[in-house]
Amino acid sequence: MSSTLEVTLPRPEIAVLTLNRPDKLNALSYELVEALHDALDAAGNDNTVRVVxxxxxxxxxxxxLDLSAPNPDEAGGGTEFPRSGMRWQERIAELTAKIHRLRQPVIAAVNGVAYGGGFGIAAACDIRVASPSARFCTQFIKLGLGGCDIGVSYTLPRIVGAGTAFDLILTARAVDADEALRLGLISRVTETPVDEAMSIAETLCDFGKFGVESTKQVLWANLEASSLEAALxxxxxxxxLASTSGEMREAAAKVLRKS
Structure with a gap:
């Protein structure tokens, strides 16, 4: 595994991915992007891992994005750049889709800045908690680019609503943790976001595996449901399906023992 990403398993069911370029505020380099792809693939293929x-x-x-590090395909320049640039653009953006497709819930523990691609990665996660020092900014439009990148035009309106998403993406204004909480961009503010994320992860691990995974799938799918009937x-x-997995009987027995 690359030194730019630290992968730990504090318990077998929970994988913690720590972006590890602190001198660059964990900016996305080619090496880090590839390491994230590898780690997400590994988690998705590991039947023991329940939460990321x-x-x-x-x-x-x-x-x-680490603006000091060139696009790995950029060296050719000239007429090759649009094609090679698109390959790199798609590779970064695919991180959002990969998090979205992952069967396990993904929790972002945001400490400090989540800007640009970091904002996009956090927005792709299923749950976000943050430290009081957290700052969120789409940033793309400030760099002379379009404001929509790495999935934010899809994820952000679904998290905070279309009107607020237009504001945050078009103005690229930064919001602090308190405002992010008011907007619904994050669900909790805590001095120890990793500990809070671990606590949530441990709670999810207490529930049935099929039930948790299907809940993520149904929630995302029903954001696109054409009607209440389709969602139902x-x-x-x-x-x-969950009732036939055996997990329901175990959970019901546990509830009855406590009652």
Whole structure:
């Protein structure tokens, strides 16, 4: 595994991915992007891992693309750049899709800045908690680019609503942890975001594996549901499948023992 990403398993069911370029506020280099792809693939293929936690080493979560590091395909220049640039763009953006597709819930523990690509990665996660020092900014439009990148035009309106998403993406204004909490961009503010994320992860590990994974899938799928009836149909199928997994009987017995 690359030194730019630290992967730990504090318990077998929880994988913690720590972006490890603290001197660059964990900016996304080619090496880090590839390491994230590898780690997410490994987590997705590991039947023991139930929850993934993402955080950053040092003072930041992720400050976005490392502008001091060239596109790895850029050296050719000239007419080759649009094609090679698109390959690199798609590789970074695929991180959002990979987090979204992952069967396990992904929790972002945001410490310090989550700017640009870091904002996009955090927004792709299923749950976000943050330290009081956290700052969130889309940033892309300030760099002379379009404001929509790494999935934020999809994820952000679904998290905070279209009106607030237009504001944050078009103005690229930074919001602190308190405002992020008011907007619904994050769900908790805590001095120890990794500990809080671990606590949430441990709670999820107490629930049935199928139930947790299907809940993530149904929630995301029903954001696109064409009607209440379609959403109910997907929920009903998920519940019947969960009831046949054996986990329901175990959970019900546990509840009865406590009552």
């Amino acid at each position: 936690v993402m955080t950053g080493a040092g003072r930041g979560f992720c400050s976005g 149909h997907l929920e009903n199928r998920s519940q019947i």
